[in-house]
Amino acid sequence: MNPREAVDLARYMRAHFPQQPIDEFTADALAETLREYPATDCRKAVLNLAERGEHWCAPTAVKAEVKRIRNKRVADYGPIEPPAGLDPDDVRGYQRWLGAMHKEIADGTLTAPPEIEGMVRDVRELGHIGQDVPDA
Structure with missing residues (x-):
């Protein structure tokens, strides 16, 4: 401000x-x-x-x-996954990247996490599990 x-x-x-x-x-x-x-x-x-x-x-x-x-x-x-190209041994690089991500998210410029196919984003999505299993 x-x-x-x-x-x-x-x-x-x-x-x-x-x-x-x-x-x-x-x-x-x-x-x-x-x-x-x-x-x-x-x-x-x-x-x-x-x-x-x-x-x-x-x-x-x-x-x-x-x-x-x-x-x-x-x-x-939600969870923030580091990009594939980030060197796992570069601690300072990871900290800079994570800090920049948190700032973008907090600022509202990054609003939706990247979707990962098949990933459960909310526990409520698990409510249907076991309901489609026929009785034995």
Whole structure:
């Protein structure tokens, strides 16, 4: 989030939390606290806090909600398999690759895991197993 986006976020916060004081330093605090996160995630975090009925919206609360949103994206994505060409002995290379993948998933730019033929993606898909077996 850049300083201009922080000003917009402060206005958005004011719209959802009219009782909260917003002054000339609010956008600065938001920009510093949320500098590493995309503005869209920050805006979604403010909306989530408002929808939960929170009465105040501190920059640290927004940051915690942004982290929750991003962690959920990574968790919902599922297992991440390294590409075939990645050297298994290159630990730093693997860490760089995995960090980049987590960032892309958390940012929402990588939204669907590659499908592997026949792979069960959800335990609920197993519900039919054994139902088609005729009685002996």
